[in-house]
Amino acid sequence: MGKEVTSEDISKDLIRYMNILSQNIDDTKTIMKSHEVEMTKAVQSNNEADMLKHQQDITKLIYNRMETEEGAKAMIDAIFSDIRNLDPNWWGVNKLIGNAITNAAWGYAWSSKDEEAFILFINEIIGKKNNFTELATLMRTSEEDRKNNLKKFEKCIDDIQDKIKPKMSQKLVNTLIQKSSYPCSEEDLETFFDQIVEPKTW
Amino acid sequence: MVKQDSDNNISCIFPIGKGCMISFVAADRLNRQLAKFYPRKHLSYVFEFRILDNQNQVDFSMAMNQKEDLLFLKNEYKKVQNHLKVVDWLTDCTTLMENNKALKSYWIETDLNDGEKELIPSLFISPKYPEVKPVDFHYFFRVLNFNQADRNSESLLSDCLNALEKDQYIEHIGIMHSRNKEKTTRVYIKGLKQSTLISFLDKLNWPGDKVFLVEQFKNLPPIDYFTIAVEFNTKWINTIGIEFHFEKKEEPIKKFISRMESLGFCSAQKALLILEIVEPKKIKSFNLNYRRTLSHFKLNIKGNQEIEPKVYIQVIPNYMSVFGF
Numbered sequence: 001m002g003k004e005v006t007s008e009d010i011s012k013d014l015i016r017y018m019n020i021l022s023q024n025i026d027d028t029k030t031i032m033k034s035h036e037v038e039m040t041k042a043v044q045s046n047n048e049a050d051m052l053k054h055q056q057d058i059t060k061l062i063y064n065r066m067e068t069e070e071g072a073k074a075m076i077d078a079i080f081s082d083i084r085n086l087d088p089n090w091w092g093v094n095k096l097i098g099n100a101i102t103n104a105a106w107g108y109a110w111s112s113k114d115e116e117a118f119i120l121f122i123n124e125i126i127g128k129k130n131n132f133t134e135l136a137t138l139m140r141t142s143e144e145d146r147k148n149n150l151k152k153f154e155k156c157i158d159d160i161q162d163k164i165k166p167k168m169s170q171k172l173v174n175t176l177i178q179k180s181s182y183p184c185s186e187e188d189l190e191t192f193f194d195q196i197v198e199p200k201t202w
Numbered sequence: 203m204v205k206q207d208s209d210n211n212i213s214c215i216f217p218i219g220k221g222c223m224i225s226f227v228a229a230d231r232l233n234r235q236l237a238k239f240y241p242r243k244h245l246s247y248v249f250e251f252r253i254l255d256n257q258n259q260v261d262f263s264m265a266m267n268q269k270e271d272l273l274f275l276k277n278e279y280k281k282v283q284n285h286l287k288v289v290d291w292l293t294d295c296t297t298l299m300e301n302n303k304a305l306k307s308y309w310i311e312t313d314l315n316d317g318e319k320e321l322i323p324s325l326f327i328s329p330k331y332p333e334v335k336p337v338d339f340h341y342f343f344r345v346l347n348f349n350q351a352d353r354n355s356e357s358l359l360s361d362c363l364n365a366l367e368k369d370q371y372i373e374h375i376g377i378m379h380s381r382n383k384e385k386t387t388r389v390y391i392k393g394l395k396q397s398t399l400i401s402f403l404d405k406l407n408w409p410g411d412k413v414f415l416v417e418q419f420k421n422l423p424p425i426d427y428f429t430i431a432v433e434f435n436t437k438w439i440n441t442i443g444i445e446f447h448f449e450k451k452e453e454p455i456k457k458f459i460s461r462m463e464s465l466g467f468c469s470a471q472k473a474l475l476i477l478e479i480v481e482p483k484k485i486k487s488f489n490l491n492y493r494r495t496l497s498h499f500k501l502n503i504k505g506n507q508e509i510e511p512k513v514y515i516q517v518i519p520n521y522m523s524v525f526g527f
Contacts, residue, residue, distance in 0.1 A: 015369055022332055119244065119268065125524050126243050126489065137526030180525050189527075190493075193520050
């Protein structure tokens with residue numbers, strides 16, 4: 001067994017990698033960018049095989065350039081929060097590094113596009129006429145209420161999604177439903193919000 | 203937005219009255235200031251409290267990263283303040299927010315109390331990392347300065363950017379416009395350690411008392427991290443702010459408050475009042491939910507070794523009301 005990797009080691013490794021990227025050491029940034037460009041094309045043409053290939057290339061590059069496997073894994077998770085969202089998720093990565101430094105739990109990193117869509121979604125609910133809040137309340141009451149109202153809740157979300165651009169990704173919608181439904185707690189939902197909306201700090 | 207009763211906003215957030223951190227007089231002033239800006243669904247608020255026993259003033263600032271909030275603020279300044287310079291400036295901020303990927307959020311310190319209506323608010327930008335580049339900082343600096351930045355202060359900003367080493371960065375940059383002709387530029391530096399603090403300040407030729415500064419780190423309870431705030435106008439100024447940030451744990455925060463008491467900054471009674479406001483609290487204001495938590499403590503060190511300790515409490519919206527909480 002090797003030496004145990006602490007969260008501080010991982011955090012250092014993540015910051016080290018960001019530095020390698022920013023200074024383009026060993027052409028890391030150039031290589032990464034070229035894969036990103038190819039991946040964008042693959043996403044646009046909906047070529048699943050190519051998407052996975054370039055994701056794999058980026059993954060390999062990160063594993064090669066980072067010192068710890070745990071650090072590489074964290075970096076990859078943050079970048080590929082959603083393979084179809086090609087806004088390379090630097091906010092996610094930055095947030096991950098921030099969290100690693102503060103030793104807090106590493107949350108699932110969402111993209112800035114997801115954050116934008118989520119805010120637009122919230123704007124469509126607060127102060128406007130719809131039954132979202134009512135359904136959300138029912139969804140967390142009991143397992144039975146969750147089952148009985150799931151279809152209506154999904155439909156309500158779809159209707160709101162029709163009014164916004166960009167839309168929330170399906171992954172975000174699924175997580176939103178899961179976190180707001182039985183048996184998740186108020187704290188689970190709060191934690192989810194903390195992860196999706198970047199705090200405006202001082 | 204629901205029409206609000208501005209009389210009671212502050213009492214939903216903090217205990218007020220005799221024997222509280224907010225006196226009735228201060229509450230009245232804060233309520234008048236907050237009336238226009240609270241509650242809003244995407245604005246975050248920070249309240250600044252003085253720790254010294256004889257100081258009871260409470261101020262607040264707001265952070266935003268939504269265009270609708272900037273537009274709202276612009277309209278307020280248009281009709282209430284008739285402050286055209288600020289209106290133009292908020293227009294520039296809106297454009298900047300739409301076009302610059304390196305901008306994370308704005309933070310504004312309003313001075314809307316009576317008799318201070320002509321004051322220009324102080325404005326800060328929090329950049330986004332790693333997107334932000336030195337050229338963005340210069341651009342932010344010019345916008346913050348009503349597009350009138352002079353070459354000398356731009357070169358001081360460059361000095362600061364050049365002095366930063368790996369893992370050290372500017373967390374916020376702002377112009378203290380409310381000081382009128384005495385206005386300064388303030389930069390908040392994150393990522394320094396006690397071991398690298400002095401060498402950073404040396405690179406700036408910072409004129410303050412470094413020995414006294416270092417003393418402030420003695421016997422500290424475990425902190426999460428610290429940031430420093432340094433300022434310049436035509437040259438670097440000898441004041442400095444040290445912000446102490448804590449993980450969300452009760453014990454080190456309590457110890458820090460006790461330490462301030464033992465250093466003679468405040469009485470045991472005031473220390474208890476501070477403990478009361480740093481306690482996390484859920485707040486419901488009309489149809490919106492917020493969370494009140496400690497942001498940080500700050501020691502403001504002035505040139506003559508005078509220390510002004512402050513505590514900052516943040517009130518952040520969390521969208522729980524949308525889900526029926």
